[in-house]
Structure formats: C-alpha cells, structure tokens
Amino acid sequence: xxxxxxxxxxxxxxxxxxxxxxxxxxxxxxxxxxxxxxxxxxxxxxxxxxxxxxxxxxxxxxxxxxxxxxxxxxxxxxxxxxxxxxxxxxxxxxxxxxxxxxxxxxxxxxxxxxxxxxxxxxxxxxxxxxxxxxxxxxxxxxxxxxxxxxxxxxxxxxxxxxxxxxxxxxxxxxxxxxxxxxxxxxxxxxxxxxxxxxxxxxxxxxxxxxxxxxxxxxxxxxxxxxxxxxxxxxxxxxxxxxxxxxxxxxxxxxxxxxxxxxxxxxxxxxxxxxxxxxxxxxxxxxxxxxxxxxxxxxxxxxxxxxxxxxxxxxxxxxxxxxxxxxxxxxxxxxxxxxxxxxxxxxxxxxxxxxxxxxxxxxxxxxxxxxxxxxxxxxxxxxxxxxxxxxxxxxxxxxxxxxxxxxxxxxxxxxxxxxxxxxxxxxxxxxxxxxx
RNA sequence: GCGGGUGUAGCUCAGUUGGUUAGAGCGUCUGUUUGUGGCACAGAAGGCCGUGGGUUCAAUUCCCAUCACUCGCCCCA
Numbered sequence: 001x002x003x004x005x006x007x008x009x010x011x012x013x014x015x016x017x018x019x020x021x022x023x024x025x026x027x028x029x030x031x032x033x034x035x036x037x038x039x040x041x042x043x044x045x046x047x048x049x050x051x052x053x054x055x056x057x058x059x060x061x062x063x064x065x066x067x068x069x070x071x072x073x074x075x076x077x078x079x080x081x082x083x084x085x086x087x088x089x090x091x092x093x094x095x096x097x098x099x100x101x102x103x104x105x106x107x108x109x110x111x112x113x114x115x116x117x118x119x120x121x122x123x124x125x126x127x128x129x130x131x132x133x134x135x136x137x138x139x140x141x142x143x144x145x146x147x148x149x150x151x152x153x154x155x156x157x158x159x160x161x162x163x164x165x166x167x168x169x170x171x172x173x174x175x176x177x178x179x180x181x182x183x184x185x186x187x188x189x190x191x192x193x194x195x196x197x198x199x200x201x202x203x204x205x206x207x208x209x210x211x212x213x214x215x216x217x218x219x220x221x222x223x224x225x226x227x228x229x230x231x232x233x234x235x236x237x238x239x240x241x242x243x244x245x246x247x248x249x250x251x252x253x254x255x256x257x258x259x260x261x262x263x264x265x266x267x268x269x270x271x272x273x274x275x276x277x278x279x280x281x282x283x284x285x286x287x288x289x290x291x292x293x294x295x296x297x298x299x300x301x302x303x304x305x306x307x308x309x310x311x312x313x314x315x316x317x318x319x320x321x322x323x324x325x326x327x328x329x330x331x332x333x334x335x336x337x338x339x340x341x342x343x344x345x346x347x348x349x350x351x352x353x354x355x356x357x358x359x360x361x362x363x364x365x366x367x368x369x370x371x372x373x374x375x376x377x378x379x380x381x382x383x384x385x386x387x388x389x390x391x392x393x394x395x396x397x398x399x400x401x402x403x404x405x406x407x408x409x410x411x412x413x414x415x416x417x418x419x420x421x422x423x424x425x426x427x428x429x430x431x432x433x434x435x
Numbered sequence: 436g437c438g439g440g441u442g443u444a445g446c447u448c449a450g451u452u453g454g455u456u457a458g459a460g461c462g463u464c465u466g467u468u469u470g471u472g473g474c475a476c477a478g479a480a481g482g483c484c485g486u487g488g489g490u491u492c493a494a495u496u497c498c499c500a501u502c503a504c505u506c507g508c509c510c511c512a
Contacts, residue, residue, distance in 0.1 A: 111511080
C-alpha cells in the first residue's frame with residue numbers, strides 16, 4: 001500500500017501552471033487595491049475559536065470549521081474568513097491607526113464544506129475594508145473598487161451585475177408591518193430564497209410566519225410589493241420616503257455617474273453573514289450557465305466594538321478565488337500566462353562550467369535563465385524546454401564559447417538567430433511585451 | 436443529512452454475456468538521428484482490474500460489504 005499522491009480532501013495543489021493563474025489573480029487584486037490607496041496586512045491563519053462564537057454560532061463552528069485543541073489546551077480554529085481577524089486587529093490598535101483606514105489582504109481560508117462544483121475547502125479571498133468612514137462615500141468606494149477589479153479582469157458590463165440592498169431599509173419595513181425579532185429572521189430566510197420559489201410557495205411561507213392581525217393590516221401586500229421592486233423608484237409608498245431609501249438612491253446615482261451602469265437595487269439581497277447592518281451588495285454572474293452570486297460585501301458596524309473600546313464602523317467586501325475561476329472560465333477571460341523563465345540553456349558536450357558562466361552573464365543582465373546540466377542529448381534538452389513552455393533555447397558548446405557567438409532558438413515559431421550575448425539579450429527583452 | 440455516478444497502465448478510457456499470456460490513445464524511455472524539439476517509423480518499460488468477503492471447477496467480470504473519488508439537493512456565519 002503506497003502513500004496517496006492526492007492532496008487532502010478539498011485542499012489544492014498548485015503546480016506551476018496553476019500557480020501562475022493564482023498569481024495573475026493576486027496581482028490584479030493587489031494592484032487594484034493599491035491604486036485605491038489600500039494598505040496590505042495579514043493575520044494568522046489560526047485564531048482562538050471564541051473569535052467565531054460571538055453570535056451564538058456554535059453550530060457553524062462545529063460543522064463548518066477546522067477546529068482542534070492545541071498542545072496547550074487552547075481551542076483553535078483555522079480562519080474561515082478574514083473579517084473577524086481584521087476587526088480584532090483594528091480594535092487592538094484602534095488609537096494608533098489613522099482613519100479612514102483602508103486595508104486589504106489575500107488570506108488563505110478554510111471551511112469544512114461538502115464538496116461540489118465551485119466549492120472546495122481551501123480558498124483564497126481578497127478582503128478590502130474601510131474603517132472609520134461612516135459616510136455613503138465609503139459604501140460607494142467599496143462598490144467602485146469591486147467593479148474596478150471586475151473590469152481589470154476584462155469583464156464587460158453585460159457579464160456581471162451589481163445588486164444592492166439595505167439591511168436598514170429592510171428592518172424599517174419589518175418594523176412598519178410589526179414583525180418581531182423571530183419573525184424578522186424567518187422573513188429574511190424567505191426573502192433569501194425568494195427567487196427559488198413560486199408565488200404560491202412564497203405566500204404560504206409568508207402567511208405561516210405572520211400573525212392574523214398583521215395579515216389583515218396588509219403586511220403580505222407590502223412585502224410582495226417590496227420584493228417585486230426591481231428598481232429603487234418602485235419601492236412601496238410606505239418606505240419610499242425613508243432616509244435609507246434616499247441613501248440607496250443617492251448611492252445608485254453616484255455609481256451610475258462614475259460609469260457603473262450595471263448596478264441596480266435588488267430587495268432580495270440578504271447576504272448570509274448576519275453582521276452586515278446597512279448597505280449590502282452582491283456581484284452576480286449574468287451567464288445563464290453560471291448564474292450565481294460571486295461575491296459581495298456591505299457595511300458592518302458592530303464588529304470592532306466587540307473587543308471592548310470604541311466601536312468603529314466598517315464597510316468592505318470579500319471576493320473568493322474559486323468563484324472567480326469559474327467566472328473567468330465561463331467567460332473565457334484568462335490571458336496567456338507565460339512562465340517566468342525566459343531562456344533555457346542547452347549544453348552541447350562537456351562544457352557545463354562554461355555554460356554556467358553564460359547563464360550568470362544572462363542573469364546579471366536581467367534575463368530569467370535556467371540551464372540544463374543533465375548531460376542528456378540535445379533533443380531531450382530542447383524537449384524539456386518546450387515542455388516547460390520556455391520561449392527561448394540558447395545553445396552553448398565549444399564553438400560558441402570560443403567565438404562568443406550563440407544561437408538563440410525561438411521555440412514558439414522555430415526561428416533561430418546567431419549573435420553575441422548583448423544582442424540576444426535585447427531580442428529577448430523586445431519580445432517581453434509583444435507575445 | 437439525502438440521492439445519483441465512478442474506481443482497470445503515469446493520464447483519458449475501452450473490455451471480458453465468468454474461461455489460458457488484460458487492451459487502445461496520449462505520455463515516458465530507447466533507437467533511426469554521436470550539434471537541434473514538434474512529424475514519421477521501429478521497439479521497450481509500465482497493471483494484486485480500489486480493498487475485504489461470498490457464489491463458482493474458475494471472479495477483473497456476478498452478489499454483499501467497505502473505502503476512495505465525483506456530481507446534485509440541503510446548508511452556506
């Protein structure tokens with residue numbers, strides 16, 4: 001019985017080809033965030049389990065996390081998301097950090113999920129947040145950053161849609177029709193599944209959670225009217241003039257004025273996380289084959305305050321790499337990602353030491369260079385270069401070393417050129433931005 | 436938690452209505468080619484047919500169990 005070559009269930013191996021895709025994603029994320037003035041941070045992958053137990057979410061910790069007891073008897077949990085950690089960090093140095101504080105990170109996270117398409121257990125998730133800016137401009141900026149990232153992945157506006165809602169508006173509505181805490185929770189769940197049910201099922205579920213007097217006072221009609229509002233100006237009269245509705249209108253207007261034409265009000269946006277308190281949004285893939293919510297975020301006002309000290313409002317979003325992979329796959333948006341190695345030196349005969357000198361020379365001139373010291377036959381050396389996707393092979397033998405003229409072969413188009421090293425380096429440099 | 440599918444060569448998969456030495460393509464290695472890959476030709480290596488049990492003269496094939504992988508539903512802080 002031999003040891004399995006498979007990674008742990010739900011975990012991922014990144015061979016070089018996969019890693020270059022990951023790095024492409026990380027680079028787009030990082031550059032977009034930095035362009036908006038966000039600073040990178042990181043936190044440990046392990047946290048005290050209590051960090052995730054704040055909302056009485058024992059069940060979630062038990063069933064969907066990697067939790068274990070360490071040698072010191074502490075209960076630790078591998079992070080399932082970054083928001084609790086970053087809130088902890090901000091709370092820990094809240095007097096020293098300047099506000100508004102813009103932070104981003106690309107953490108590896110783990111959830112003990114049941115496996116299915118588009119859902120592994122290990123994932124990487126961009127997290128970007130603004131702390132200490134309560135204005136609507138913060139919400140706007142976070143959504144604009146999300147959108148910019150989609151644009152940088154070469155998505156066009158008909159490929160995705162930004163759906164925006166407001167917890168506070170929803171709560172106002174619940175209050176208006178007289179729902180208590182329990183009823184509100186149930187109602188949120190019904191709304192969350194609104195698109196998956198037909199009218200009869202919906203009315204049955206709503207009826208089930210309403211008290212008779214609420215039913216008579218027209219609560220059902222108001223809910224229905226609200227959920228059918230596919231634009232912000234179609235809200236029911238009852239909440240149409242509320243300050244939260246005004247905020248949403250202002251937000252949508254300002255987004256549109258920055259060119260984001262694919263943002264719209266969507267009353268069914270709930271977000272699974274219950275720490276969101278106000279504006280919440282989701283970015284949805286419009287492809288009929290992959291029509292699903294990809295990522296989202298919103299404002300959360302209570303997390304930093306949990307650690308004692310002052311509360312600090314925050315707005316942010318999280319974007320996972322797996323759903324992004326699906327998006328780039330279905331819309332065919334992956335660019336060609338050449339390997340970092342630019343030149344592969346094929347050694348002819350017994351001149352490895354001389355060839356190493358050439359390799360050093362190339363490296364000193366800024367060319368990423370690998371050398372074949374295997375002593376294998378020339379055709380095998382070329383084949384290895386091809387297999388690794390390396391564009392150029394440089395041949396080094398006795399003659400070349402003697403007269404300092406080298407043959408550079410372009411494996412992609414088969415052309416060959418013989419020059420001195422300086423000239424060859426400039427050819428390589430010229431080809432970098434081209435193909 | 437519920438339901439479906441699949442386990443045969445490094446990879447993708449055939450196949451055996453139960454019967455001697457188990458098949459293909461791709462890949463790998465060798466050679467044609469002792470200084471030039473992709474094409475072609477010739478050859479080679481590589482399999483407890485997932486694991487355990489049962490039926491049988493005989494099981495990779497049929498039956499049961501088990502494990503692994505996989506897809507969908509539920510869930511998704």
